[in-house]
Each structure stands twice: as structure tokens, then as C-alpha cells.
Amino acid sequence: GKFSKSRGVGVFGDMAKETGIPADIWRFYLLYLRPEGQDTAFSWSDLMLKNNSELLNNLGNFINRAGMFVCKFFGGIVPNMVLTQDDKRLLARVTLELCQYHQLLEKVR
Secondary structure, eight states: OOOBTTTTBSOOHHHHHHTTOOHHHHHHHHHHHOOSSSOOOOOHHHHHHHIIIIIIIIIHHHHHHHHHHHHHHHTTOOOOOOOOHHHHHHHHHHHHHHHHHHHHHHTTO
16 A cells, blocks of 8 residues: 555555665665655565666676676776876766766755
């Protein structure tokens, strides 16, 4: 049903801690699920599904591919990075976008 703090319906901080599920998994799921302006639904099966499919499979696949790339093309050693002017401009742009992202995140948008 719909979460209600006054009626004790839902999963709250102390309950989440007692599940033994690591805080980072809760953070991932709640950010993944979080609506911008309306209520949302929570289910244990969806938490498990998103954790397994989105977080573990996708992130695990990315990490595995990155590791294989480094082994195949760089002998297993990540080379030192030498930045060009274009790289520095791109990083400056990304930094600005991240600042805006953080501001919006703070406003829950």
C-alpha cells in the first residue's frame, strides 16, 4: 500500500538498516526510483530486480569490459594520461555540467 509514516506503512531508515542491505544499494535504488513531483511505489521484488539487472549486471559488464580493454590494448596497465587543450576544454565543460547537476540534485529535480 501507500507509505504512511503516521500509520507505520513503509520501509523507514531503521527498518532498512535492519535488512542488512548495504546503504549504497538503498541509495542506488531510491535515486533510480525517485519521482520528481509525485508519489512512487516501492516493492521488494522491484528492489531486487533493479539491483540485479541495472546495478550489478550493467555496472559489472562495464567494469569487465573496461578491464578487458586495458589488458588487450595496454598490457594490463592503465597508461599515464596526457591531456590536450581539447581534453581540458571538455573537462571544463563536464565540470560545469556536473555543478549544475549537483545543484538540481540538491533541489530534488
